[in-house]
Amino acid sequence: MSDGNRSFSVRDRRPTTGLLKQDHVSTVPMSIRPAIASDAETISQVHVASWRRAYREILPAGFLAGLSVLDRQAMWADSIDRDLPHVLVAEVGGRVVGFSAIGPCRDDCSLPDAFEIWAIYLSPTHWSRGLGRQLWLASRNALLARGARTVSLWVISSNERAIKFYRMAGFKAEASSNKTIELGGVQIEEVRYTQTLDGCVSQ
Secondary structure, X not given: OOOOOOOOOOOOOOOOOOOOOOOOXXXXXXXXXXXXXXXXXXXXXXXXXXXXXXXXXXXXXXXXXXXXXXXXXXXXXXXXXXXXXXXXXXXXXXXXXXXXEEEEOOXXXXXXXXXXXXXXXXXXXXXXXXXXXXXHHHHHHHHHHOOOOEEEEEEEOOOHHHHHHHHHOOOEEOOOOOEEEEEOOEEEEEEEEEEEOOOOOOO
């Protein structure tokens, strides 16, 4: 995801972060459900807050300060309406504190059963509580329900927090997938991570 012209759009394959430095079994009650139209504003607030916190040492401060909740709200409302990507929200105490977006893999030459995590974020106020794992497992189940056999994602190679989370979730870096993109006026490297799904629904 990125911001600006094509930036920060669910149609880009910008990676996902805003998760946990160390994930563990959560004791925080959280419910996960499909997003509805009225969730778009809160999803956008989580999206922007997570970017500003997670990327503050990776992307320019001015770029992060300029991220627009209103622009994201329109984008996510459209995605929820079209169910592309399919959006799940995580609630704690009746308030949305995280979300994920899953859909067909957008990389070239992808097979019909190849899917992608387009986005997965938690509010910074809810990091390091084990909620990221719950959100991933719910997303995994939704992927299986759609016939996914493989799932991929893109992550900034210097984003150690996200990479640790994905590795713990069973993802592996794809050899020779590294590429350089421009984001916020700077050159950054991203890498593709993949996982083969075993077909077993997570409880």
